Amino acid sequence: MALNAKCVTFPKHFLLGTATSAVQVEGAWNEDGKTPSMWDDYFHNSGGNKTYRYYLDMDTSLIEQYKCKGVQPRLVDEYKGMAVYEVPASKVIDEEYFNFNADIAADTYHKLDTDIQLLKDLGVQAYRFSISPTRVIPDLHDHLPGQKGIDYYNKLIDKLIENGITPMATLFYYDCSSDGNTFGGLLHSHIRTLFEGYARLCFENFGDRVKYWTTSADLHIVAEGYGSEHFVPGFQEHQFSGFLDYMAIHNILLSASNAYRMYNKEFKAKQQGEVSIAINGTWFYPKDPNNPEHRRIAKLARLSTFGMILHLLAKGEYPKEVVEAVEKNSKREGFKTGRLPKFTEQEKEVVVGAFDFIVFNYYSSIKVRPLTEEELINEPNHKRRDRGYFMEFDNICPAEVYDGFLNCLKYVDEVLKQPKIFIGENGFPENDDVDNSDKKVAYHTGILDKLLEALDQNINVIGYCVWSFVDTLEFTFGYKKKFGIYAVDFEDKSRPRSKKNSFSFFQRLFKTKQLN
Template identity: 80%
Template sequence: MADSEVSIGRCVPSKTFPKQFLLGTATSAYQVEGAWNDDGKLPSMWDEYFHNTGENKMHKYYLDMQIPLIEEYKARGVHPRLVDEYKGMAVYEVPSSKVIDPEYFNFNGDITADTYHKIDTDVKLLKELGVQAYRFSISIMRIIPKIHDHIPEQKGIDYYNKLIDKLIENNITPMGTLFYYDASSSINVFGGLLHPHIGTLFEGYVRLCFEKFGDRVKYWTTTPDLHLAAEGYGSEHHVPGFQEHQFSGFLDYIAIKNLLIASAKAYRIYNNEFKGKQQGEISIGINGTWYYPKDPNNPEHRKIAKLAHLSTFGMIMNLLAYGEYPAEVVEAVERNSKAEGFKTGRLPEFTEEEKALVIGSFDFIVLDYYSCIKVRPLTSEELKNEPNHKRKDRGYFMEFDDISPVEVYDGFLNCLKYTNEVLNKPKIFIGGNGYPEDEGVDKSAQKIAYHTGILNKLLEALDQNINVFGYCVWSFLDTLEFTFGYRKKFGIYSVDFDDELRPRSKKNSFSFFQQLFKTNKL
C-alpha cells in the first residue's frame, strides 16, 4: 500500500506495511547477555571455546572485513584460504597461526553488552525505538545449568520472566528462541549434537520453557539456521571446533539430523501438550543466503549455484517438506565418497518414523537473510586440495567481490520466493536482517540504503501474496558476532565495550528505524 507524505517542502512517496505486521529487532543470549557465570549459570560451549584459545581454536582463522591485513599476510608468505561465510562476510583460514597477534583475538562473551543486568534500561530503549516485537533467545545454561530439567535454576527463570513481563508492559511482543548456537559445555562429554540423547534433553528443556513462559510468549523458534548451528562439528571456526579434515562431511551431517529431529519433537510437544491452552505458534529458523552463478551464461555455473542452494538452506527446507535430502545433494555426496574411497555412506538416513516426525514440523518459518554470494565450480585442482569433505560435496567456490546492491536485494526476494515454493506457501517471519558497520566508521547512509532496499523487496513479496507477517532488524544493540568479535557493528544502538558500564547510544541511523517502527511506513 502506498501513500505520500510532505517532507521539507516536497512530496515524498511512502509505503505502508499491513496494520498487523510486526516490526522489531533481535538479539541472542550469548551475544548480549554477559554475566557468564552469574546466578548459577555454568559455562557454555562458547565460553569454553573463547576461554581456551589454543592452537586448535580460532587463532587459525581470521575473517575478512574484521582484520584488514590480507595483503600484509600475503607479503609475509601466508596465503589465506576462503573457507566459509557468515552473514554475507567471508571467513578465511590462515595456514599458520604464528604470524597472528593473539592479543587481537582476546575477546569473549563474559560481559558483552551486559543485558543481563540492564533489563529496565534496554526495555526503555526498545520502547523509545518504537518496536512492536523483540526477538531474544533463552540461554539453556541459565535455565538448566546441570543439563537435566529436574534441577532448574530459579534465578535464570526469574530473569526471563522479568524480561518478558517488562516487554508486555510496554506493548512489545516477546518472541523467544529456545536454542541459539549455544548449549552447556558439558554435553560435549557425550558428543553434543552428535548423540540422539540431545533430543531427549531438549524435550525436557522446552517443556520447562513452555510451562514457565508460554502463557505470555506466543511466538517460539526452536533453533535457528540448522546448517550453520552444525558447522562446528566439521570446522574449527565455530563451536565446538572439531577439525575439518577429520570430521567435515560426517559429523556435521549427523548434527543437522539430530538437531532437526530435536526441533520436530519440540514442535510436537507444544502442539500436543500446550497449544490448546496457550494458543502460541512454533517456528524453525533458516538462514537464506542467495547464491548467484558467477557466469550466468555458463551452465556449469548455474548448476553449481543450484547445488549451493540445495546443500545449505534448501536442504533444511527439503527435509521439512518431504523428509528427504535433495537428490542433487545425495548424488554429490555419493560421487565424492566414491572418488575419495569411502566405503560407507556419509549422509545419515532418516527412518520412516523420523520422516513423519520432521515433515511439516512448524507453524511458521523464521527466515534470516544478510547478503548474497557468487559461486563457480571448484576446479579439479581445488577439489584435490580441499581438506573439507562437506565443502567438496557442495562443490562451489565463493566470491564476495563484484556484488551489487541490486543483487543483494533481489537475492532476498529470491529467498522468499524459494521458501514460498518449497514449503507450499508457509507463514514467514524475517527473524534477522542487518548491515554491519566497521568499528569507528559511520556507515549510516549505507545502512539505511541497505534496509530500504530490503524492505522494498519485502513489500514486493507481500504484493505477490507471500505470507510474511513480520520483520526484525539484526540487531537491537551491537553484539559479540561470535568469531568476528566486537568489530562488526550491526546494532541500532551502539555499545561502548571499552567502558565497564557498557553505555548505549543512538547511532545516526536511529531515526530511520524509529520512524519505520512507529509508523509502519517506509
C-alpha cells in the first residue's frame, strides 16, 4: 500500500507491537521439566574447566574436545548494533566476567498475567515471543513432550488473543538444548530431524491460534558461537571459525526450510498460517566512499553477513563474491579443502523461497574499511579474514543509521523480489542507570520515518515490533544494556516492572498508529 511521503499514519492493518525471546526473559531455567539449553551451560560454566565433546557430521567423523576459557567477552560482530550513539562497542569489556545468568532473567514465566496486562496497557497489536525448545521437548526427541511447557505457551497464547493481541511465535532463538549440543547441535545433520519433530509438535499444539510463525532467528548470528568463544556454544575461533560456523548456517537454514515445507504440506490448509524466517541486517558504509577498495569491502561485508542468507533463500547459492573471498583466503592460508558447505540440487529446492514473509531485524549501521595485511595476519578468526573488513562503530551518525535501515529494506526487496517483510526487532540500548529517553524516542522516530518512506516506495512491510517489551538479558552483555519499554529491577528477586520515561511515546504510537 503506497502512502504519501508526508503521511505519519500507518495503514489500518499494519501490526505494531513489541518482542522478547524465551532465553532472555523467561527465567525458571529448570522448572516444570525444562532441561538446560546451551545458554544455561554457557553461563553456568563460564571460566570453568568443563570439557565438552562434540561429534561432528563432516566428510570424515571427527571428535574434538573443547575447554571453556575464562576470557573476557566482546561484541560478536555487529550483534544488535550495541554502539548506536554509545561507547564504541568494539571496546566494551566486562571486567566481571559473566557474573550473570538466565536463571531468573525478567521472570516472565511467573509473571504471565502481569505482563499481559502491561502489554494491553501499552496498546500493542502484536507480541513476538519465542518458544523454548527445552520446555516443550525436554528430552530432545518429540516422543516425550513437556506438557507443563506446552501448557505455559497455550496459556500465553490464549491470554494474548483474549486481550486482542496477535501472537507471533519463533521456534528457535539461539537456545539449542544442552543434550542436542553433545552430538554437535547445529553442526550435525540430525538437527534437521530433531527440528522437524519439534516444529511439528508446536504446530500441532499452537497452530490453531498462532498464525504468524518464524522458524529461526538471525541465521548468520546464530552460527557465530561455532567459531567464537564469545557467543554460545563458545568454540575457539582460531580452530573452528571459517569451518564450523559455515556448517551451522548450512544446517539451520535446511532445518528451518524443512519446517516451512512440512507446515505447508501438513498444516497450511487447515490452520491458514504463515511461516517466516528471521534475518538480522546491518548496513555497511565504506569508511572512505571515494576509495574503490572501501566500496568493495562494504559490499562484501553485506554479502557475507545477512546478504548471504538472502541469496541462499533466493537462489540456493552463496554470492560469488563470498565464494571468491573464501577461496582466496583459503589459498593464502594454505587450506587444501573447501570450507563453504555446498547445497545439493535437492537441498536448493528445499531452501529457495522457503518463507511466506521475511522477519527483518535491524539496530544500526557500521562503517568499514579493508583489513591491512598486518591485521589479516594477526586476526585469529578465519571467517573474519574471509570477510576482510574492519568495523568502526564510533564513526556513524544518526542520519546514516536511519538511511541504513531504508537501504537494508530496499536490498531485501530487491534480492527476494518484493517479499512481505515484518520488522521483528528494532531497538535502542540504554546503559544501566542512565535515562536516554530523548535519544531513544529520536532513534525510533528516525527509523519509523524511514519505514513510512519504504511503504511509500511500495516495499511491502506489514508490521513492526520494538525490541523489547521489558528489559532483558542481552546475552554476553548481561543486564547492563536496557532495550525495554518497561524497566525491570534485576536487583530485586521479584523483578518488578516500571514504565520508562519513553513509555508514552510508544503507547501513543501503538494505540493511534500515528507517528507524531
